Amino acid sequence: MNTSLVLTLDMRRAKKDGSFPVIIRISHYNRSTSYSTGISVLEKDWDFDKKIIRKSYTGTSSVTRLNNFLIKQKVTATDIINLLKEEDKLRFMSITQLKNELTKKNQSHSFYVFTDKLIADFKETERFGNAKAYSTLLGVIKGFHTSKDLTFEELNYDFLNRFENYHLAKDNTYNGLAVYMRTIRAIYNKAIKTELIDKKHYPFDKYKIKTTPTEKRALSSKDIKKILKFSLNENNQLYHTRNYFLASYLMCGMSFIDMAFLTIDKIKNGRVRYRRLKTSKIYDFVISNQLEQILEYYVSDKKNSDFVFPIIKREELELQYKDVEWARKTYNKNLIKLAEKCKINSRLTSYVSRHSFATEALLNDIPLSAISQMLGHSSLTTTQIYLKSLPNNIMDEYMNKMQIK
Structure with missing residues (x-):
């Protein structure tokens, strides 16, 4: 195959803390380029043979989850390349076009990236109430999910149940949880409508948003x-x-x-x-x-x-x-x-x-x-x-x- 992908450490671009970006290097018809996975580690924490982060890395609560995140990015990119090959498009693409295709798809699957874009759109159209609601939800999700990114595929039925348990364990109410869940559902629906994610991943067909009766609020x-x-x-x-x-x-x-x-x-x-x-x-x-x-x-x-x-x-x-x-x-x-x-x-x-x-x-x-x-x-x-x-x-x-x- 004339196109390949490799997870590696970009030793040319050291950050201020001495870490290096983990990248996906693309080789396509004897030309190469790369794009960042959004993760950076020190040289001592990268296994160059296995192409994974070593267990010595302390920048996350779960090295295994972080490696799975990197592998998932590579698998997603590989699936896109295979689909382009099946459609007989790959051989006509330049390496720049291929990179654009891979990074576009990679970003579109990020719940964080997509939600940030919606927040920016709300602010641009002066819908600040919506922007605040989405920002609040994003902050709560990031407090629960410690990885740097969250894909729509990861935001599945199991994720919602774990988030529910996390919310209730803090002595919060089902009605407060319902506000967050409706916002997540709205974001998911927008992503499906814009064809950024397939309907088959939609978790709310199985997960049902729960509420409890509230105290009657009408005065006599x-x-x-x-x-x-x-x-x-x-x-x-x-x-x-x-x-x-x-x-x-x-x-x-x-x-x-x-x-x-x-x-x-x-x-x-x-x-x-x-x-x-x-x-x-x-x-x-x-x-x-x-x-x-x-x-x-x-x-x-x-x-x-x-x-x-x-x-x-x-x-x-x-x-x-x-x-x-x-x-x-x-x-x-x-x-x-x-x-x-x-x-x-x-x-x-x-x-x-x-x-x-x-x-x-x-x-x-x-x-x-x-x-x-x-x-x-x-x-x-x-x-x-x-x-x-x-x-x-x-x-x-x-x-x-x-x-x-």
Whole structure:
């Protein structure tokens, strides 16, 4: 065969720490070149006869796993060469073209490389929320998987089960795990759609994402009235907390991030009309008297481009997302204090207002289709899942109505 591959140490390119890159050297029709595997070791840690890393290497928790990673890279490259030969393409390729083909395929199978590219794409399109979610997931995976790279083939059913055990062993919840798993699944699906990985490797046909029922997050109308009637001076640290919660409830359960980015020009002719950041769906609803009283405090003496609520402080968009993240944490802490002041036993979070709005709408006999539109859901199924459980006190009232009279 006129084409061959060899794992070796590139002794021409020493790094600052004295190590040398482990490379795959390509020989093709009497010409040669190479590309890096991403691994570097000291000369004393490389076995030149066996073409593997010696057990003396201390830069990893498992030398065997690292050698398997190198061998897998070579096997993958060999498979590509064999396929090119079968398709009668190999003999017409220059060594540069062959190297490009091998490195392109090698990178496309890297979960880390592909995810980094998605994060960069999100930032370029100013989808910083997605970028943060993917970055967080990548950090958690790298904390679990100690090798320098992770291929999609390695991210299989067994890997997901081991990651699950790792997550739960840290006293984390199944619902927190589900967030990570859905992100992994989304990345895998994107890789399949762009034909970077074959569908046969997809692990989520076997692995099922698990969740546990969460505590009911909707407030009763009685508790919502407590917040509405709770009087606060505007110098009190809970003044904005109370207003944000009520405004969210009165604006169809508007999310905290959408409230943060809501600008004055979205309020006109007695209506609020804006595009939700998460789904890009347009909301358009009338301003009630109660909502108008809250908004009056925030909209006066502002330009159309100004934000309604004093949540975002900086000009650069990426920094504005960080402002929202920080403000949300403070908001959630203050909601706990507000609940104590109002003698509300339920745990308040930034999402409770949305659930409370949906539940109260249902209890006031508003049709499910209308609630779905108010919440901005794309289907009734989503709304049904959203409202799958009602508070116990409401269920008790329904049961009392069923007594034989």
